[in-house]
Amino acid sequence: MTSAGNTPLRDAVFIQRLNRFVARVTLDGTICSVRVPNTGRLAELLLPGKQVVLVPSPGKYPYKIQYVIFNGRPVLIDSIMSNAVFRDCVVSGVMPGFEDFEIVRREPSVGNHRFDYAVRHDGRDFFVEIKSCTLAWNSVASFPDAVSARAAEHIRVLAETKRGIIVFMLLHEGLDLFVPNYHTDFAFYETLRHHKNDIEMRAYSARYDRDYRIAGMVPVRIEIPDVEPRGVYVLVLRAGSDADLSIGGLGAMKFSKGYYIYVGSGMNNLFKRIEYHRRKRKEPHWHIDYLSGRFPVAAALPIVTKEKLECGLARSVGALGYRCIEKFGSSDCSCPGHLFFGETNPLHDERFIGMIYEYRYGGMTRQYGGN
Secondary structure, eight states, rough: SSSTTTTTOOEEEEEEOSSSEEEEEOOOOOEEEEEEOOOOOOTTSOOOTTTTEEEOSSSSSSSEEEEEETEEEEEEEOHHHHHHHHHHHHHHOSSOTTOEEEEEEEOOOTTTTTTTEEEEETEEEEEEEEEEEOOTTTEEEEESSSSSHHHHHHHHHHHTTTTTTEEEEOSSSSSOOOEEEETHHHHHHHHHHTTTTHHHEEEEEEOTTTSSEEEEEEEHHHHHHOSSEEEEEEEEEEEOOOEEEEEEEGGGEOOOOOEEEEEEEEEOHHHHHHHHHSSSSOOOOOOHHHHHHOOOOOEEEEEEEESHHHHHHHHHHHHHOEEETTTTTTTTTSSOOOOOEEESSSOOOHHHHHHHHHHHHHHHHHOOOOO
């Protein structure tokens, strides 16, 4: 099967991502830059101190990250390789549901769009679009891990062909359930839900051998829940310097250089609320408006839910050891505060990232059941 083959693998330790395409790692005691062959966020994977596996790469950087070791298991992050994995599994007859399919050609075009493969079954041709999925939590996989207008457009065009198959290649082992990531890309979720009867959807969890090669794919149940764009959210703001600010009814307050974590809710329209907070020019209404007008929003982390979890989420942030800014954002509840401070970036804190994903996906296997 495809993946490592005879390519030499090098273990390294992840340090930081410099941009979408380049990261720093420690390799044999030396810090070096390597290519990241995936434009997704990979927030739960590429954390400082994580073990990564490198392979040689042509071009400016001698290596690229091909795998991240997550919970002791490899996760292939090279998004381009998903197509080759699909092809090899179909040709080898180890792709359940595709045993009687024949690959006709690569990158067939429909108008101005190209899909990954044209396949033939029982004399009929179908278009296959493959989505590489690296996001998984507690046996639940989700796609995409960043907003992707292109992915939503692929769904629309695939549905128009009336002969479309979308394949979610879940690059973790042992997964039970796949759901579209409505927390991060609600537009993609809505598009997929709208066209769920117009295209065939399949999801597969990878099965690796000892050499990190993908030896086969295991079918995984797909669930598309009916959800509304409402819920709670976390904003991470970066203060590049100390500042004295006047915060509405709270008056003058001192803010130290570092990172601020704000917990809020948007039970009418979650994503419009977050969009409002991201604006630099706005008439302050909530406490956070005074802060977001001065400090940039480093990340907005929505959690789509019909439950009012704002206060519980604030308690969870505080339980991680972040210092509560008293009375900030909690004038309508009994919480000490909904703003927290830390000297280092919480987006690099495995406990913080884990908390967000637990709120998003923790109960899904209980709610929908596994295979």
